[in-house]
Amino acid sequence: MTTATTGTRTAAPAPSVGTAHTRVEGRDKVTGAARYAGEIPFADLAHGWLVLSTIARGRISAIETEAVLAMPGVLAVLDHRNAPRVSTDYVGLLGIPPDPTCAVFQHDRVPHLGWPVALVVAETSEQAREAAEALLVHYEQQPHDVEFTGEHPDAHPVDGHMPAVTEKGDLDAELAASDAVVDEEYTTPEEHHNPMEPHAATAHWDGGRLEVVDSNQGATWVIGELANLFSLDPASVRVRSEHVGGGFGSKGVRAHQVAAVMAATVLQRPVRVVLTRRQMFSLAGYRSPTTQHVRLGADADGRLRALEHRSVSLTSTVHEFVEPSAGVARVMYDADAHHTANRVVPLDVPTPTFMRAPGEAPGSFALEAALDELAEKCGIDPIELRLRNEPDRGPVSGLPFAGRNLAACFEEGARRFGWADRDPRPGLRREGRWLLGTGTAAASFPAGAAPSTATVTAHPDGTFGVRIAAADIGTGARTALTLVAADALGVPPERVRVRIGDSDFGPAMIAGGSMGTRSWAWAVTAAAGELRDRLVLGTDIPPEGITVRSDTTAAIGALAPAERHSFGAQFAEVAVDPATGEVRVRRMLGMFAAGRIVNPLTARNQFVGGMIWGISMALHEEAVRDRASGGVVGADLAGYHVATNADVPRVEADWIEDPDPNDPVGIKGIGEIGIVGAAAAIANAVWHATGTRHRNLPIRPDRVL
Numbered sequence: 004m005t006t007a008t009t010g011t012r013t014a015a016p017a018p019s020v021g022t023a024h025t026r027v028e029g030r031d032k033v034t035g036a037a038r039y040a041g042e043i044p045f046a047d048l049a050h051g052w053l054v055l056s057t058i059a060r061g062r063i064s065a066i067e068t069e070a071v072l073a074m075p076g077v078l079a080v081l082d083h084r085n086a087p088r089v090s091t092d093y094v095g096l097l098g099i100p101p102d103p104t105c106a107v108f109q110h111d112r113v114p115h116l117g118w119p120v121a122l123v124v125a126e127t128s129e130q131a132r133e134a135a136e137a138l139l140v141h142y143e144q145q146p147h148d149v150e151f152t153g154e155h156p157d158a159h160p161v162d163g164h165m166p167a168v169t170e171k172g173d174l175d176a177e178l179a180a181s182d183a184v185v186d187e188e189y190t191t192p193e194e195h196h197n198p199m200e201p202h203a204a205t206a207h208w209d210g211g212r213l214e215v216v217d218s219n220q221g222a223t224w225v226i227g228e229l230a231n232l233f234s235l236d237p238a239s240v241r242v243r244s245e246h247v248g249g250g251f252g253s254k255g256v257r258a259h260q261v262a263a264v265m266a267a268t269v270l271q272r273p274v275r276v277v278l279t280r281r282q283m284f285s286l287a288g289y290r291s292p293t294t295q296h297v298r299l300g301a302d303a304d305g306r307l308r309a310l311e312h313r314s315v316s317l318t319s320t321v322h323e324f325v326e327p328s329a330g331v332a333r334v335m336y337d338a339d340a341h342h343t344a345n346r347v348v349p350l351d352v353p354t355p356t357f358m359r360a361p362g363e364a365p366g367s368f369a370l371e372a373a374l375d376e377l378a379e380k381c382g383i384d385p386i387e388l389r390l391r392n393e394p395d396r397g398p399v400s401g402l403p404f405a406g407r408n409l410a411a412c413f414e415e416g417a418r419r420f421g422w423a424d425r426d427p428r429p430g431l432r433r434e435g436r437w438l439l440g441t442g443t444a445a446a447s448f449p450a451g452a453a454p455s456t457a458t459v460t461a462h463p464d465g466t467f468g469v470r471i472a473a474a475d476i477g478t479g480a481r482t483a484l485t486l487v488a489a490d491a492l493g494v495p496p497e498r499v500r501v502r503i504g505d506s507d508f509g510p511a512m513i514a515g516g517s518m519g520t521r522s523w524a525w526a527v528t529a530a531a532g533e534l535r536d537r538l539v540l541g542t543d544i545p546p547e548g549i550t551v552r553s554d555t556t557a558a559i560g561a562l563a564p565a566e567r568h569s570f571g572a573q574f575a576e577v578a579v580d581p582a583t584g585e586v587r588v589r590r591m592l593g594m595f596a597a598g599r600i601v602n603p604l605t606a607r608n609q610f611v612g613g614m615i616w617g618i619s620m621a622l623h624e625e626a627v628r629d630r631a632s633g634g635v636v637g638a639d640l641a642g643y644h645v646a647t648n649a650d651v652p653r654v655e656a657d658w659i660e661d662p663d664p665n666d667p668v669g670i671k672g673i674g675e676i677g678i679v680g681a682a683a684a685i686a687n688a689v690w691h692a693t694g695t696r697h698r699n700l701p702i703r704p705d706r707v708l
């Protein structure tokens with residue numbers, strides 16, 4: 004036995020939160036010691052390979068399984084005729100029904116190309132793949148429609164996780180009374196989030212308990228969905244996901260986990276299902292294309308009288324998912340007449356899903372580009388225009404802002420970027436064959452917290468163990484929580500070991516909505532603080548340690564209603580070659596007000612990563628859907644262009660002091676805001692360089708010419 008050396012009786016170390024720390028699991032990751040879901044060894048492991056539909060709409064008329072079952076190593080073929088039944092009659096995450104896409108093999112209908120029609124299970128992955136490719140599936144094909152055209156007779160409002168429509172004031176009257184009007188349509192293409200680590204799950208039954216080793220954004224989320232789907236007691240399901248190689252919104256419950264559970268149940272042995280890169284293009288979700296109509300009306304001094312933001316996105320025929328692009332206008336700017344609407348058109352395509360900054364990323368492109376056009380029409384500097392339209396309450400909610408330091412972001416960002424010297428006239432600066440321009444845009448993303456539980460244990464050797472069902476999808480969450488726990492305990496981070504990614508650690512928020520670290524840190528702080536209070540000097544610590552468990556449900560529920568968001572100002576400088584249409588981003592600066600920054604090293608990575616994705620969004624990313632087949636052309640990372648090193652110039656991200664007074668650590672959230680406004684800043688810079696507005700992303704060379 005030893006005695007506690009924590010607490011106020013000993014000199015507390017300097018705070019860890021706010022100091023740069025490399026990832027605690029970094030060495031494991033770069034040496035290969037960190038194992039990912041698709042590579043963890045299991046005795047007696049079988050491998051499943053998904054067979055996806057080759058038609059975009061119709062019915063399965065026959066599946067010739069006999070020949071495949073005779074192939075070497077093949078153990079089973081699961082399809083709609085023999086697969087275990089699952090139920091989608093429940094309310095899932097965010098209070099919305101689940102996407103039935105994950106309920107595989109329940110019927111013979113095919114609602115899009117790349118729909119899972121069978122799982123071939125074999126002794127090895129190679130045998131499963133060979134047999135899957137040999138499986139003959141016959142279809143009755145029906146005509147399909149995959150063409151997104153924006154406005155469409157079937158477009159209808161869908162609430163999703165926010166109201167579809169908000170309206171106040173007389174839009175036409177205010178537009179008629181305006182001195183300057185912008186009335187434009189903006190489009191963004193279908194975009195895919197393909198994390199480096201493909202989706203992978205291994206399911207097995209262990210003494211009456213279902214265990215799934217998985218790559219996901221939240222173990223609690225996945226057990227909840229699997230328990231509902233398979234009508235199991237959540238306590239009889241365990242999900243582990245120690246290391247996750249990226250998520251971006253795509254790693255919830257999808258076809259592969261469900262297929263793996265079905266096969267493990269039928270075969271009573273461990274079964275692994277891994278998605279291929281190509282399969283991810285139809286099974287991992289994606290961002291819908293959007294068509295957005297923005298109308299702004301302002302007085303001569305730039306004050307907004309009218310703001311209308313209407314967005315249309317697509318969804319599948321089996322589930323309604325809305326990309327809520329008009330939502331960002333409800334936070335950013337007020338106007339006497341203020342109308343927003345999110346609508347969807349169902350097509351014969353896979354269901355889109357959350358993709359980094361869902362809504363805000365495409366929405367900020369349209370709104371912030373329109374603001375830039377209004378600034379030009381009013382003859383007002385684009386930053387000044389935004390400052391003149393800073394609302395003091397939520398434009399739609401009427402709620403006070405719990406911190407809105409957007410003006411400070413613009414002031415500090417403008418100073419560092421050198422904005423004051425800018426000549427607002429377009430098309431004037433040349434450097435050899437290049438036309439140069441600069442642009443700016445505002446960014447915001449909701450800053451929320453969700454109830455979570457954590458346990459913190461004091462061990463006799465003076466170390467502390469933290470357990471929470473958090474997910475580190477590459478963000479550095481594990482490291483951030485180590486620093487948070489160290490400060491709450493009053494010990495150096497070297498004495499804290501954080502374990503995450505196990506649903507047995509209790510319910511916790513997912514790594515999503517930019518809410519993970521804040522939600523988990525709150526729970527860790529609560530448990531660690533209580534433990535620290537208990538450990539007065541001289542407390543005997545038994546061999547099993549002293550453990551405190553927290554649950555933040557009540558504390559988070561007691562937060563007063565407010566508009567809670569992180570904010571930021573994006574700046575970009577571009578060079579455009581008018582002969583080739585090539586656009587090069589030369590430098591970017593993002594200045595953020597995003598709460599207290601836990602780990603400057605990994606936080607900077609988060610912001611910069613989002614901004615680089617903004618370069619991709621502005622210039623490169625575009626999934627092209629083939630009308631004839633209904634699938635994505637070039638469904639891989641060669642055909643789907645993303646920014647590479649050569650496309651990424653000096654990208655700087657920094658932040659201003661902005662601790663959230665309503666959070667025990669001062670955290671807001673940084674996960675998604677880096678991409679918000681980034682594409683608009685680049686598009687606005689391209690206008691400044693060339694004098695041409697680009698309202699359709701990506702700004703490809705052929706569009707520039």
Ligand code: MOS
Nearest residue numbers: 252358359515516
């Ligand atoms: Mo994020 S799109 O909430 O994973």
